[in-house]
Amino acid sequence: MGLSLAQLISLEVKDDARGGLMVAQIGAGLPFVVRRVYWLHGTKPGVARGFHAHKKLRQVCVCLAGSVRVVLFDGQREESVVLKPNHEALYLEPGLWREMHDFSPDCIFMVFADAEYDEADYIRDRQEFIRYRQGGQG
Amino acid sequence: MGLSLAQLISLEVKDDARGGLMVAQIGAGLPFVVRRVYWLHGTKPGVARGFHAHKKLRQVCVCLAGSVRVVLFDGQREESVVLKPNHEALYLEPGLWREMHDFSPDCIFMVFADAEYDEADYIRDRQEFIRYRQGGQG
Numbered sequence: 001m002g003l004s005l006a007q008l009i010s011l012e013v014k015d016d017a018r019g020g021l022m023v024a025q026i027g028a029g030l031p032f033v034v035r036r037v038y039w040l041h042g043t044k045p046g047v048a049r050g051f052h053a054h055k056k057l058r059q060v061c062v063c064l065a066g067s068v069r070v071v072l073f074d075g076q077r078e079e080s081v082v083l084k085p086n087h088e089a090l091y092l093e094p095g096l097w098r099e100m101h102d103f104s105p106d107c108i109f110m111v112f113a114d115a116e117y118d119e120a121d122y123i124r125d126r127q128e129f130i131r132y133r134q135g136g137q138g
Numbered sequence: 139m140g141l142s143l144a145q146l147i148s149l150e151v152k153d154d155a156r157g158g159l160m161v162a163q164i165g166a167g168l169p170f171v172v173r174r175v176y177w178l179h180g181t182k183p184g185v186a187r188g189f190h191a192h193k194k195l196r197q198v199c200v201c202l203a204g205s206v207r208v209v210l211f212d213g214q215r216e217e218s219v220v221l222k223p224n225h226e227a228l229y230l231e232p233g234l235w236r237e238m239h240d241f242s243p244d245c246i247f248m249v250f251a252d253a254e255y256d257e258a259d260y261i262r263d264r265q266e267f268i269r270y271r272q273g274g275q276g
Contacts, residue, residue, distance in 0.1 A: 008267070019181035019241075025174035025254045034172035035252065036163035039202065043157035063247050064177065065203055085179070105158075108202050108246065112175065116163045 005072040006081040007091040009060065017089035021087040024060070024089065024112075031091060034085040039064075050099040053123045053132075058114045066107030068122040073097040073126075075133030083109070097129050100107055144219040145229040147198065149215040162198070162227065162250075169229060170196055170252035177202075181241035188237040191261045191270075196252045197230040204245030211264075213271030214227040221247075235267050238243040 012102045014021040014114065024030040040049065050070075061070070063083035072079045074096060082102075083090060092098060115121070122131045152159040152197045160173050162168040178187065188208075199208070201221035212234060220240075221228060230236060238247065253259070263266045 014176075015180075017182070018185045018187060019178040021176060023174070023180070023255075027254065030173070030175065034170070034175070034250070036161070037168065037172070038152075038159060038161040041158040041160070041202070042153075044155070047156045049156060057222040064248075108200075110248070112172070113163075116165065117161075117244070 003094060005074055005077060006070070006078045007093065008081075009091050011062075011087050012107050013087045022087070025101055026038070029089065030112070034112045034114065036113040037111065038113075039108060040100075040103070041108050043107060044130065045105065045107075047103065048099055048101045051097075051124065051127045053094065053097045054092075054094055055120050055121050055123065055132075056094050057118075057127075058094060060112045061090045062090060062110045062112075064108040064110050066104035067102070068100050068104070068107050068109050069102040071099040071101060072108040073099075073129075075130045097123075097126065141147075143212055143215060143217045143234060145231065146219075147227050147229050149200075149227055151225045153258040156161075159169040160225070167227065167261070168198065168250070172252065174250065174251040176251075177206050177246060178238075178241070179246050181243075181245060182194045183243065185241065186237055186239045187241075189235075189262065189264070191267045193259050193261065193270075194231055194232050194253070195256075196232060196270075198250045199230060200248045202246040202248050203244035205240070206238050206242070206245050206247050207239040207240040209239060211267075212237050213268045232246045233271065235261075236263065
């Protein structure tokens, strides 16, 4: 059966009477130094995004507002996890196919990555990804 | 007169028909590798935060939703900048007193920092900060 594909990281919650504060840092919720950040906002109704895997890139995703459903696929098993603003972030290890579905209109989806953009690191074809995983890369 | 204390960084806007996507990475909007991230949300009405300076820490701040007014003070001059979701981030170099005021109820304020939390790096007293800057640290 194996472990869940959706590896959730507990973030540090430092809410107080002033309001909410969430933290992640090296050694506490951030498993790598971040060299690239991006965030999705104002995603149009019915739009799904992602549909790729990375060979080496590691990412941590946080839903900062609204909600989104992330589908993960390792070449054999598929899992789905709904992300909302809470104390959890989703760690995406290399070699995972990911899709984001069901964005709420107010969703803000933040991604921290351990490397700059590199098109050569992407696998954008699902069948190619399955072959890549069968090749003993996973 | 000197340069503005509020150093604004242009982020890469990659909006398309699917929705909004903002990016910053090393070499393009991110002036350092990030070792700590935190974000403020659900700030209560009338609350102001910050009221400290850092000796060494560098930060990049982004307003992801709502709005907030950031007050910067270098020991002599004070400036105020209103941040909203747009293509700009605010770079905070070391040795700047900062305060955040006028959070909108929906404000999400994200901070990327180049080092882990270190209480010894904080100056939390405004008079001490003025003396620190007068001591030739700035």
